Amino acid sequence: MAGKPQVVIAGAGFGGLWAAREFDKQPVEVLVLDRNNYHTFQPLLYQVAAAEVEPEAIAYPVRSTLSRSRNVHFLMDEMTGLNLEDKIIECRGREIFYDYLILALGSATNFLGVAGAAGHAFQLKTLEQGIALRNHILACFERSALEPDPERRRRALSFIIVGGGPTGVEFAGALHELIGGMLVHDYPLIDPREIRVVLLEACDSLLTGLPRKLQDYALQRLEKMGVEVYLGTAVSRVTPREVFCGEGVLIPTETVVWTAGVRGESPREGWGLPLSPGGRLPVEPTLQVTGYPGIYAIGDLAYLEEGRRPLAMMAPVATQQGTAAAQNILRKIHGAPENPFRYHNLGNMVTIGRNKAVASLLGRSFTGWTAWLIWLGVHLFNLIGFRNRLLVLINWSWDYFCFDRTVKLILPRDSREQPSPGRFVHCRKNSAENTAWPLNVLRIERKKRRGAA
Amino acid sequence: MAGKPQVVIAGAGFGGLWAAREFDKQPVEVLVLDRNNYHTFQPLLYQVAAAEVEPEAIAYPVRSTLSRSRNVHFLMDEMTGLNLEDKIIECRGREIFYDYLILALGSATNFLGVAGAAGHAFQLKTLEQGIALRNHILACFERSALEPDPERRRRALSFIIVGGGPTGVEFAGALHELIGGMLVHDYPLIDPREIRVVLLEACDSLLTGLPRKLQDYALQRLEKMGVEVYLGTAVSRVTPREVFCGEGVLIPTETVVWTAGVRGESPREGWGLPLSPGGRLPVEPTLQVTGYPGIYAIGDLAYLEEGRRPLAMMAPVATQQGTAAAQNILRKIHGAPENPFRYHNLGNMVTIGRNKAVASLLGRSFTGWTAWLIWLGVHLFNLIGFRNRLLVLINWSWDYFCFDRTVKLILPRDSREQPSPGRFVHCRKNSAENTAWPLNVLRIERKKRRGAA
Numbered sequence: 090m091a092g093k094p095q096v097v098i099a100g101a102g103f104g105g106l107w108a109a110r111e112f113d114k115q116p117v118e119v120l121v122l123d124r125n126n127y128h129t130f131q132p133l134l135y136q137v138a139a140a141e142v143e144p145e146a147i148a149y150p151v152r153s154t155l156s157r158s159r160n161v162h163f164l165m166d167e168m169t170g171l172n173l174e175d176k177i178i179e180c181r182g183r184e185i186f187y188d189y190l191i192l193a194l195g196s197a198t199n200f201l202g203v204a205g206a207a208g209h210a211f212q213l214k215t216l217e218q219g220i221a222l223r224n225h226i227l228a229c230f231e232r233s234a235l236e237p238d239p240e241r242r243r244r245a246l247s248f249i250i251v252g253g254g255p256t257g258v259e260f261a262g263a264l265h266e267l268i269g270g271m272l273v274h275d276y277p278l279i280d281p282r283e284i285r286v287v288l289l290e291a292c293d294s295l296l297t298g299l300p301r302k303l304q305d306y307a308l309q310r311l312e313k314m315g316v317e318v319y320l321g322t323a324v325s326r327v328t329p330r331e332v333f334c335g336e337g338v339l340i341p342t343e344t345v346v347w348t349a350g351v352r353g354e355s356p357r358e359g360w361g362l363p364l365s366p367g368g369r370l371p372v373e374p375t376l377q378v379t380g381y382p383g384i385y386a387i388g389d390l391a392y393l394e395e396g397r398r399p400l401a402m403m404a405p406v407a408t409q410q411g412t413a414a415a416q417n418i419l420r421k422i423h424g425a426p427e428n429p430f431r432y433h434n435l436g437n438m439v440t441i442g443r444n445k446a447v448a449s450l451l452g453r454s455f456t457g458w459t460a461w462l463i464w465l466g467v468h469l470f471n472l473i474g475f476r477n478r479l480l481v482l483i484n485w486s487w488d489y490f491c492f493d494r495t496v497k498l499i500l501p502r503d504s505r506e507q508p509s510p511g512r513f514v515h516c517r518k519n520s521a522e523n524t525a526w527p528l529n530v531l532r533i534e535r536k537k538r539r540g541a542a
Numbered sequence: 543m544a545g546k547p548q549v550v551i552a553g554a555g556f557g558g559l560w561a562a563r564e565f566d567k568q569p570v571e572v573l574v575l576d577r578n579n580y581h582t583f584q585p586l587l588y589q590v591a592a593a594e595v596e597p598e599a600i601a602y603p604v605r606s607t608l609s610r611s612r613n614v615h616f617l618m619d620e621m622t623g624l625n626l627e628d629k630i631i632e633c634r635g636r637e638i639f640y641d642y643l644i645l646a647l648g649s650a651t652n653f654l655g656v657a658g659a660a661g662h663a664f665q666l667k668t669l670e671q672g673i674a675l676r677n678h679i680l681a682c683f684e685r686s687a688l689e690p691d692p693e694r695r696r697r698a699l700s701f702i703i704v705g706g707g708p709t710g711v712e713f714a715g716a717l718h719e720l721i722g723g724m725l726v727h728d729y730p731l732i733d734p735r736e737i738r739v740v741l742l743e744a745c746d747s748l749l750t751g752l753p754r755k756l757q758d759y760a761l762q763r764l765e766k767m768g769v770e771v772y773l774g775t776a777v778s779r780v781t782p783r784e785v786f787c788g789e790g791v792l793i794p795t796e797t798v799v800w801t802a803g804v805r806g807e808s809p810r811e812g813w814g815l816p817l818s819p820g821g822r823l824p825v826e827p828t829l830q831v832t833g834y835p836g837i838y839a840i841g842d843l844a845y846l847e848e849g850r851r852p853l854a855m856m857a858p859v860a861t862q863q864g865t866a867a868a869q870n871i872l873r874k875i876h877g878a879p880e881n882p883f884r885y886h887n888l889g890n891m892v893t894i895g896r897n898k899a900v901a902s903l904l905g906r907s908f909t910g911w912t913a914w915l916i917w918l919g920v921h922l923f924n925l926i927g928f929r930n931r932l933l934v935l936i937n938w939s940w941d942y943f944c945f946d947r948t949v950k951l952i953l954p955r956d957s958r959e960q961p962s963p964g965r966f967v968h969c970r971k972n973s974a975e976n977t978a979w980p981l982n983v984l985r986i987e988r989k990k991r992r993g994a995a
Contacts, residue, residue, distance in 0.1 A: 126684060126952045143598040150950040152728035162731075165684040165952070183688070217954050231579060231618040235636070275605035278615075479936065497603040499579045499618070501670050501954065 093118045093160075094422055097178055097185055099168045100193035100354075101128050101151045103404045104388030107411030108191050113158040115419055120185065122178070124167035126150055129216050130472055132404055133481070135256055137219035138346075139263035140227065140496045144216050146481045147472070168194065171360035173381070189383050189418045192370065193411065196389035196402055199350030199367070205327040206251075210347035213256055222346065224499045226264070229343060230271065231499070234278050244341040246284040249332050251324050252349030253290030254297070255439045258307055260346060261288045261316045262442035271497065286316045289334060291323040291349070296447070298401070299437060303447035306456045310441045324349070351402055353390045365392040374429035376414040385414040393430065400432055404471075409433060438464045546571045546613075547875055550631055550638055552621045553646035553807075554581050554604045556857045557841030560864030561644050566611040568872055573638065575631070577620035579603055582669050583925055585857055586934070588709055590672035591799075592716035593680065593949045597669050599934045600925070621647065624813035626834070642836050642871045645823065646864065649842035649855055652803030652820070658780035659704075663800035666709055675799065677952045679717070682796060683724065684952070687731050697794040699737040702785050704777050705802030706743030707750070708892045711760055713799065714741045714769050715895035724950065739769045742787060744776040744802070749900070751854070752890060756900035759909045763894045777802075804855055806843045818845040827882035829867045838867040846883065853885055857924075862886065891917045 094117050098105045101123035112119045130147040137144050151163050170179030178185045198214055200206035211222045229245045236242045250261050265286045272281050288295075288311065294304045295311075295318070311318050319334070324345075326333040333339045353369035355362075362378055365371050369392035371379045376391065378384045388407030393400050400406050410430060417427040436450035438460060446460035455463060472481060547570050551558045554576035565572045583600040590597050604616050623632030631638045651667055653659035664675045682698045689695045701721075703714050718739045725734050741748075741764065747757045748764075748771070764771050772787070777798075779786040784794045806822035808815075815831055818824050822845035824832045829844065831837045841860030846853050853859050863883060870880040889903035891913060899913035908916060925934060 126680060126950070143596060144953060145596040145598065145949055145951060148951050148953065150728070153950070156727040164688060165681075220954070227579060228618075235617060274609040275603070483936075496598055497579070497606070498598060498601050500597060500601065501673070 094188040095120070095186060096189045096191065096418060097122065097187040098191045098193060099178065100195055100388075100390075101125075101163070102131070102193060102195045102388060102407060104195075104390075104407035104411040104414075105191065105193035106151070106154060107408040108193065108387065108415040109155060109158075109161050109411075111412050111415030112161055112419075114160065117160065117189075117419070117422065119161040121151065121155065121161065121163045122166055122168060122180065122185075123151060123163075124165070125216075126152065126163075126165045127216075128154065131214075132468060133472075134213055134216065134219045135260040135263055137216065138211075138213060138222040138226070138260060139267045140223050141263055141267065142481055143496045144220055148216055171362070173361055176383070187383075189421075190385070191411075191414055191418075192378070192384065192386040192390055193388050193407070194354040194390050195407075196351040197354045197368075198347055199352035200347060201350045203324055203327065206324070206345070206347055209327045209329050210251070210345040212347055213260065214351075220500075223496075224501075225344060226267075227497055227499045230276055230279065233283075234276055239283070240341070242279075243283050243285075244330065245343055246279070247287065247340060247342040248285065248344045248346070249287045249289065249340060249342045250346045250348060251289050251332075252347065253288055253292070253295035253318070253320070254348060255437075257288060257290070257346075257348040258295055258311065258439050258441060260348065261286055261311060261318075262314065262440065262445075265311075265314050265316050266442050275497075287340065288316055288318045289322045289324055289332075290318070290320050293321045295320070296439060299439070299447065299449055300454050302454055303439075303449060303456065307439065307441055307447055310445055314442055351389065353392075355390060367392070375417050375427040376410055376430050377417070377427075385418065387411050387414050395432055403437075405435065406432055438467065440464045547641040548573070548639065549642045549644065549871060550575065550640040551644045551646060552631065553648055553841075553843075554578075554616070555584070555646060555648045555841060555860060557648075557843075557860035557864040557867075558644065558646035559604070559607060560861040561646065561840065561868040562608060562611075562614050562864075564865050564868030565614055565872075567613065570613065570642075570872070570875065572614040574604065574608065574614065574616045575619055575621060575633065575638075576604060576616075577618070578669075579605065579616075579618045580669075581607065584667075585921060586925075587666055587669065587672045588713040588716055590669065591666060591675040591679070591713060592720045593676050594716055594720065595934055596949045597673055601669055624815070626814055629836070640836075642874075643838065644864075644867050644871075645831070645837065645839040645843055646841050646860070647807040647843050648860075649804040650807045650821075651800055652805035653800060654803045656777055656780065659777070659798070659800055662780045662782050663704070663798040665800055666713065667804075673953075676949075677954075678797060679720075680950055680952045683729055683732065686736075687729055692736070693794070695732075696736050696738075697783065698796055699732070700740065700793060700795040701738065701797045701799070702740045702742065702793060702795045703799045703801060704742050704785075705800065706741055706745070706748035706771070706773070707801060708890075710741060710743070710799075710801040711748055711764065712893055713801065714739055714764060714771075715767065715893065715898075718764075718767050718769050719895050728950075740793065741769055741771045742775045742777055742785075743771070743773050746774045748773070749892060752892070752900065752902055753907050755907055756892075756902060756909065759900055760892065760894055763898055767895055804842065806845075808843060820845070828870050828880040829863055829883050830870070830880075838871065840864050840867050848885055856890075858888065859885055891920065893917045 096117050096119045098108050098121045101121050105121060106128055109119060109121050127148040127150050133147045136142045155161050155163055166180040168178055168180055176187055178187060198212040212218045233242045233245045248264060250257050268284055295307050296304050308318055322334050324332055324334050327345050331339045331341045332345050352367050355368050362370055370386040370390055371392045372386050373379055376385045376387055378386050387410035389402040409432060413430045420427050438446055438448035440446040440461060444461050445457050446464040448455040448460035448463050549570050549572045551561055551574045554574050558574060559581055562572060562574050580601040580603050586600045589595045608614050608616055619633040621631055621633055629640055631640060651665040665671045686695045686698045701717060703710050721737055725732060748760050749757050761771060775787050777785055777787050780798050784792045785798050786792045805820050808821050815823055823839040823843055824845045825839050826832055829838045829840055831839050840863035842855040862885060866883045873880050889901060891899055891901035893899040893914060897914050898910050899917040901908040901913035901916050
């Protein structure tokens, strides 16, 4: 057993898991490392943030996916360093020797140097970030329900999404529908006209990379729903209470969601490996890190050009590269020549709200309901584990037929989300102002405004 | 509208929610307060801790349950004080006037003055505590999988449950089955003989209050499963690394789950209201707090004797009292005399692992499979919301037929759960000890031990 080559796969995302599966029953000992004990189905992360599915529905314990394999093992630990000379990975808890190493650490948010963004904007890269954003949005509504100051109320009810890529577009649509559905049922005291969902994009189109027709459809669709879309609008600063765009325009808000950039999940110094400007590792067509035989990089972390354009940071690229890197390592072990990686692009798709999407598949463009059905099928098919698929389907169907979201839990509760004392009106019985609750005050106010409108 | 009496219900547990429902469409304005935005189905909390159901399956957003009512409102805030003179509840964010007040704040863990218990034992009263315990148990397994030191391994794999009441018995059974199921599939490197589930009870029987026959059945069943049960064993001290029982006996452990006592969820000074020794509010048979007309207490927080014994702190008492208190307030408003509360005891039931239970129903005793079916039906029926019921049923069925638990997520990840550097063997290639991973070392060790046994 000590004679078998030892392969370490750092990261149990799409790339890492697909590589691990390829090694099953092969003459290697494989160790998969991840800082979490679960794999996250990232393409649906925005739905967790929009309280559309529960976190458990898009997460799957890595051990369960690997439990049938006798030569592929899992370890929950985080890679913290790399000793290239001794072929050792440094983790928090130990050091691990490797013969072959697959780096599949994924990507992190790139704040593009915008002041305050790293400190004050929400991200959508990990399950914990998705849950934190969900909790924050729900807490904004709870706070606004009895907030008598209209300025504070409007600030808490303005949700700014930065970045018009797939994540930004999908989250904007889902958030707008969460709000529409929640409002009707749960917050009768909040005036819908005080709520804003704003999507800011620095380029002059959404979904760059997709055909023009689909970009236009997405824009029209979002605007028809009621999302405010501002193209050619770059964010210059984020604070806890506002976001600054372009030439001095500011929007008061407590919620800035940053989807405008990603970079490779690697430390700045790259563990001694070469880094591309986006924090990614340049790889040969074989997926071997340039200049480092025995070390491979795949998925979002790998930088590889095809037809002079870098491959996109998305799940299908990662899964295909995972399989390819594992096959190349096995070929190398068997003394066979390695194969260059070629991406089979089946298409791109982006959902926009309840039952509309855009899809570019095998060179054809689809929009609306047809595209949404394609999107639904592809995503359900790809969710790992039958049970998760079933759960997600139940959630979606329920949501779809009942216009209700039942995953609206603020959990875990963030003590910082509690309203601070003195922020709301005090309603002592004997005060001159009122003898009733702000509830009633607000209700009357709202009726007046409606009557005036 | 200002003329309608204003009722505040503090707490959206079983008592509070059932009271709120009774006020629907009545000539009162009702405000339900809770520090969370969801209701927790506490009888199944232990299943969250045992990774048997997801947290979302036993939590339900309060606003969704109340959204059909026009005169019952919800506010997420925490009651922090009570101004009896001005009839004002103090919260974190505001002060709220009431004409009638229903205190339904539930109960908290009572550590019975045992040293170290409050600081180092896990609790099972809130959803967040249930999730924290689940994460901790799973992390113990992750850490043990590659831990070469047998003493540390055994300490991490010893799970001590203090208290042989319903929660302790149900959790012990569920935990033992979680471990049995997980071990087979996910942790082939852990020797099952190193794992202990220990149940400590200070009295000389489990489930005091149930018929003797059922107590004996529960004990036999747990012991047959492999749970170590120690009766007449009081805990004297808890530290982060061990628990001390009786006369100096200590068990090395990192996991002590405290289910041995509850007390009313009230501050020590009782907001100026009288308190029973267990931190509960003594109430009249009408459920009015003794000496305070207009203030009612229900559920775990209320202290009421029936036939000289205090009513138990459990869900059926709370729901019945919730309804009764609301009816009494309405009677008072209408000038009718209030009715004394009488508890309709339909029975008690406690599940013990996968498909066994004990049930005492309408004076008859049931054990085993029959009792389990009764238990299952009653709990499914009582779970609020059809969708939640469906989710729980899917989880249970999956679990039941597949012997697998798919909710095994360590989420949110606790950074303290990361193994500290230097705690595990370092396995440099060039060290004298080994050239392989601790994985293999452990595997070989385990084979040896098995061969020796």
